[in-house]
Amino acid sequence: MFGTSGVRGTVGDEITAETALAVGRAVGSDAERVLVGRDVRDSGALLADAASAGLRECGADVVRLGVVSTPTLARHVAWLDADAAVGVTASHNPAPDNGLKLWSRSGQAFDAAAIDRVERRIDDRDYDLQGYAALGTETTHDGASARVVDHLVGRFPAFEGLSVVVDLGNGTGRPTVEALVALGASVTTLNAQEDGRFPTRKSEPNADSLDGLCRTVEALDADLGIAHDGDADRMMAVTDAGAFVPGDVLLALFSREAVRSAPGSRVAVPVDTSLLVSDVVREAGGEVSYTRVGDVHVAEEAAKEGYGFGGEPSGAWIWPAETLCPDAHLAALRLAALVTESGPLSTLVEAVPTYxxxxxxxxxxxxxxxxxxxxxxxxxxxxxxxxxxxxxxxxxxxxxxxxxxxxxxxxxxxxxxxxxxxxxxxxxxxxxxxxxxxxx
CATH class of the missing domain: 3.30.310.50 (Alpha-D-phosphohexomutase, C-terminal domain)
Structure with missing residues (x-):
């Protein structure tokens, strides 16, 4: 039922309110307090309602965060003293899709053992359903995105004079914009209106979908471009010359900086990662460890001692000391800081070998x-x-x-x-x- 990115598929076919209800019941049978958040898709409202109902039927108290980015939801599991979170999202998939992804208190997606427990309960219909007196409660929590912005702003120096174009892809990536502005950057936004139909470009940020961002960065003579997917767990970039940065190159740049900050540290990457990443990391004095494809596997490895970073060329970036969730907001600010400290992104990219x-x-x-x-x-x-x-x-x-x-x-x-x-x-x-x- 669950893949490396939770359960995901076409609404009304693979994904229904019954699916969300079952997942809620299974998670709620082993938790006391659970967060529920969703991305901008219209179908997310009814699926979040169904997940909440299943959680409360099994005695779990639910805190609804509303429409938030995935990293915002994942961070708040610990911040709000919850046991888990249910994110209703299909990430970068097209508008007709939706899904559910589960997050633990550490900010990491449910690992294989936790997913197995959920699947067993669903398969066996083994739910800890409660009577009237023991049903869970539901409350709402406002200000989750603002808290993420405040947290990020406190971790970076000012970006005065930096000009950035941010393509939100009609998704939940607004905290990136707010944090950049608060740090003094000049920001131009594209596709900033939340719209779960993703009418302006495909939700997945890649070379094919970001032509508009490339042209805008070049036309405005901006320092860099940032792009997110629908739930802002992915971040891709465009150079000051208006060129899309391949994921392997961005992974190499982030990995090298992580190793330079912590000499001798390790970097976790999936087995399909370019050789250039290991070459760059070894030259900086670090080591690469390979994982199965999927950010949950990268996070599981990066959580071990001695790791400073983990990432996937698809745009999932994980700094384990900060959070085990792929965090596009954090990645955007890390890249802005790198450009501010080290010079134009185009120059940094040109220095990375290509194979x-x-x-x-x-x-x-x-x-x-x-x-x-x-x-x-x-x-x-x-x-x-x-x-x-x-x-x-x-x-x-x-x-x-x-x-x-x-x-x-x-x-x-x-x-x-x-x-x-x-x-x-x-x-x-x-x-x-x-x-x-x-x-x-």
């Missing part, structure tokens, strides 16, 4: 069986393999990854190296092994 990457998606009928055969072949043929999520093979001049899609009947092949010939060779090797598995 050759090859990607392809191969349709398969049974990805589980195919990946079993791929894993058997690759682990037998190569010494340096990592089987956390698919199979990653590291070579002297690069790496490749064969991994089943989590949502589609596909196997994804990624190969990367420091030059074109090596990348093509590694891709050919990966594809040959996959083809052999398919032939079987």
């Amino acid at each position: 050759e990457t090859r990607r392809e998606n191969v349709p398969v009928a049974d990805k589980t069986r195919v990946m079993q055969r791929v894993a058997e072949r690759l682990t037998a043929q190569f010494d340096e393999t990592l089987t956390l999520d698919g199979v990653r093979v590291d070579a002297e001049d690069g790496w490749f990854l064969v991994r089943a899609s989590g949502t589609e009947p596909l196997v994804r092949v990624t190969a990367e190296a420091r030059d074109v010939a090596a990348a093509e060779r590694l891709q050919s090797t990966a594809r040959r092994v996959l083809d052999e598995a398919l032939d079987d």
Whole structure:
């Protein structure tokens, strides 16, 4: 039922009020006080109502935060002395989708063990339903976003003279704007009106959806551009030259700064991360640890001792000393501080090495069986393999990854190296092994 980003799908099909009610009952059976928040989608109101009803049926007291960003909700679990939070959001998915993601007191998304408990209760209909006298209460809490802004402003120096364009994508990212303004930056907003239909651009901030931000930054001669997705757990950037910053490059910049701030520290990244990140981190004196794909897995690793940062090229950035939730507001201010201290973002990006990457998606009928055969072949043929999520093979001049899609009947092949010939060779090797598995 749950994936790495909670339960998510099309409203009226995979996601219904019954889904939210069941999740609320399951969470409420093991908690006393639970927060409920949602993103800007119209369907979120009824799903939040259903989740609240399920929580209260099982005796949990509910605190409603209303429409807030995901990092705002996650931070408030501890701030409001709650046991958990239910976020009604489909993050960067299109408007017809919605979902539910669960957050623990540490600000981290529910780990595998906690999700298993929720799923078991739902599958067995094992709910701790209460009688009239023991039903939970519901209250509202105003000012959650303002508290996040105040908290962030207190952690950064002034950004006087910095000009920033922020594309909110019609989502919940307003605290980023408020914090930048409070710190003295000159801010221009795009798509700032909250609208769960996402009428102006796709909710996911990527190179294809941020053409308007790129053109605006260049036209206004701004210092940088910031973009969020619908629930502001993702942050992507545009340079002062109006160029989109690839996620791997942004991950390398954040990772290097984290290691420089804490020499010898480690950085957690998913197995499909570019080689340039490990090169940059090692040059700065740190080490990279690989995880399964998904911010919940990155957060789980980054929570361990010795880690200063964790992130995904998709735009999820985690500073574990601050919060274990991907926090786009914090990331935006971190990037603004980096530009203020170190110079133009375009110059920082140009200094990061670029490598050759090859990607392809191969349709398969049974990805589980195919990946079993791929894993058997690759682990037998190569010494340096990592089987956390698919199979990653590291070579002297690069790496490749064969991994089943989590949502589609596909196997994804990624190969990367420091030059074109090596990348093509590694891709050919990966594809040959996959083809052999398919032939079987």
